[in-house]
Amino acid sequence: MIETYELTKQYPKTLAVDCLSLTVAAGEIFGLLGPNGAGKTTTIRMLTTLTKPTSGFARISGFDVVQQPLKVKELISVCPQEINVDRELTAYENLLVFGKLYDLKNLKDRIAAALEFGDLAHRAQDRVQTFSGGMQRRLLIARAFLSSPRVLFLDEPTVGLDPQVRRQVWDMIRRLKTEGVTVMLTTHYIEEAEALCDRVGILSHGRLIALDTPGALNEQVGGFVVESLDRGRKKYLLVKNKEEAYALAQSEPEGVIIRETNLEDVFIKLTGERLAS
Amino acid sequence: MRWYPVFLREVLIFQKRLFRLGYVVSIIFTPLLYLLAFGLGLGRQVSVAGSSYLDFLLPGLIAVSSMINAYTWISTNLTVSRLHFRTLQIYLQAPVSPAAIVVGQVLAGVLWGLLASVLLLGLGLLFGGAVRVNPVFFLALVLNCVTFAAFGVVVGMKSRSHEDNATFSNFFILPMAFFCGTFFPLETIPPALRYVVLVLPLTHTNILLRRPDFSLETLISLGVLVFYALLFLWGGVRIIRNYSE
Numbered sequence: 001m002i003e004t005y006e007l008t009k010q011y012p013k014t015l016a017v018d019c020l021s022l023t024v025a026a027g028e029i030f031g032l033l034g035p036n037g038a039g040k041t042t043t044i045r046m047l048t049t050l051t052k053p054t055s056g057f058a059r060i061s062g063f064d065v066v067q068q069p070l071k072v073k074e075l076i077s078v079c080p081q082e083i084n085v086d087r088e089l090t091a092y093e094n095l096l097v098f099g100k101l102y103d104l105k106n107l108k109d110r111i112a113a114a115l116e117f118g119d120l121a122h123r124a125q126d127r128v129q130t131f132s133g134g135m136q137r138r139l140l141i142a143r144a145f146l147s148s149p150r151v152l153f154l155d156e157p158t159v160g161l162d163p164q165v166r167r168q169v170w171d172m173i174r175r176l177k178t179e180g181v182t183v184m185l186t187t188h189y190i191e192e193a194e195a196l197c198d199r200v201g202i203l204s205h206g207r208l209i210a211l212d213t214p215g216a217l218n219e220q221v222g223g224f225v226v227e228s229l230d231r232g233r234k235k236y237l238l239v240k241n242k243e244e245a246y247a248l249a250q251s252e253p254e255g256v257i258i259r260e261t262n263l264e265d266v267f268i269k270l271t272g273e274r275l276a277s
Numbered sequence: 278m279r280w281y282p283v284f285l286r287e288v289l290i291f292q293k294r295l296f297r298l299g300y301v302v303s304i305i306f307t308p309l310l311y312l313l314a315f316g317l318g319l320g321r322q323v324s325v326a327g328s329s330y331l332d333f334l335l336p337g338l339i340a341v342s343s344m345i346n347a348y349t350w351i352s353t354n355l356t357v358s359r360l361h362f363r364t365l366q367i368y369l370q371a372p373v374s375p376a377a378i379v380v381g382q383v384l385a386g387v388l389w390g391l392l393a394s395v396l397l398l399g400l401g402l403l404f405g406g407a408v409r410v411n412p413v414f415f416l417a418l419v420l421n422c423v424t425f426a427a428f429g430v431v432v433g434m435k436s437r438s439h440e441d442n443a444t445f446s447n448f449f450i451l452p453m454a455f456f457c458g459t460f461f462p463l464e465t466i467p468p469a470l471r472y473v474v475l476v477l478p479l480t481h482t483n484i485l486l487r488r489p490d491f492s493l494e495t496l497i498s499l500g501v502l503v504f505y506a507l508l509f510l511w512g513g514v515r516i517i518r519n520y521s522e
Contacts, residue, residue, distance in 0.1 A: 086286065098367065101283075101373055102371060
């Protein structure tokens with residue numbers, strides 16, 4: 001459904017995305033994980049026709065994003081990182097304009113359902129500038145779902161949402177999967193990537209440094225972590241199983257934590273940096 | 278072509294601002310000042326080409342007012358929505374063609390330009406001015422709005438900041454308002470400058486609004502306006518098609 005080959009974006013002073021090649025199957029939830037500046041948003045912008053690649057190519061359902069942008073845009077919907085809703089308009093008007101851009105049938109019903117999903121039905125006729133940040137983001141997500149896209153791009157979709165709403169969004173994304181929708185999301189929340197994604201691509205400085213299921217990625221680095229303090233600094237030791245972890249913990253002074261590995265450990269192991277940098 | 282949602286959004290925003298105190302006044306404030314100061318003040322003692330200065334000035338101010346409103350609304354809104362609120366990106370990522378985006382925006386610009394023109398025309402007539410309104414007058418006014426709204430699209434898409442926008446206004450829009458025959462007849466301008474002024478679109482709008490006849494001169498002026506309108510429309514579509522962040 002999504003295919004990129006050596007996709008590259010070179011800005012005058014930065015190489016934002018460097019030879020990205022990947023394939024995302026129809027109905028898959030694919031996560032791009034990486035710290036700020038890793039190239040996640042630029043990748044989404046190239047795939048959604050907003051940014052023209054310097055070299056390489058990308059296709060959505062076989063349509064080239066540069067050569068056939070309108071065909072691509074008929075299939076996709078985007079929830080950008082920045083809340084780009086019209087603040088002067090009401091929630092209803094925002095969805096109305098968006099629905100008309102996609103020439104949606106039964107628009108009134110769809111808008112009502114989207115407002116319900118975003119828990120905004122009671123504020124439908126209020127101007128968005130009176131909404132809290134969380135409400136605006138809920139409207140943004142509801143808008144992205146409105147057009148029933150075949151491919152949905154979500155750029156850091158749950159930033160600023162409280163845990164309850166975040167889980168609602170996760171449920172909605174999972175429901176889309178059962179309807180065969182392909183989802184590409186970027187996140188720097190480990191738990192989001194692990195909870196949602198069938199596969200995860202890890203980006204660092206524009207390069208794809210790992211790509212697999214969250215489980216396989218965790219196994220690659222060991223399976224367990226022994227966290228301890230070394231002269232006031234946290235030290236992470238990756239081991240294959242619990243027994244090794246216990247043995248190692250014996251040799252460490254106080255304050256040792258044993259836990260299963262997560263994608264943050266994978267990232268640290270591969271790059272030497274932390275995700276939340 | 279799916280231009281309607283683009284136009285609808287502009288209309289919805291305009292509706293909200295219209296009811297904000299003073300917004301309607303701000304639309305025609307500057308031309309109204311000129312009308313009061315020059316038209317009513319100076320106009321009672323001075324005559325131009327055999328008629329009162331107020332009658333000479335009024336069509337010119339209508340041309341300027343339609344230009345400023347069509348241009349400013351579109352160029353400012355596009356710059357702000359592209360760089361600050363990033364709402365323009367909704368269009369760019371939706372299945373609408375660059376031509377549809379330009380048409381929707383330009384039609385909105387035409388609407389504001391015409392609204393400002395009608396308001397000023399009404400006030401001018403109220404103050405005792407006389408204007409010949411016929412189909413040629415109306416066609417020229419619409420073409421003027423299309424030209425400058427489309428120029429607004431070009432500027433709005435190319436500006437890198439608000440300052441860029443102001444620069445375009447200061448170097449292109451403002452000089453046109455003063456030198457294209459709005460305040461004094463073209464015949465009084467030095468010949469060398471007259472040739473420069475004759476190349477500019479607002480000059481021809483002024484010619485058409487003052488003498489909306491069916492003549493060769495009218496056809497030439499309409500032709501110049503059509504040329505500029507098509508040039509800026511084409512430029513706007515091209516810029517949006519090649520847009521990349």
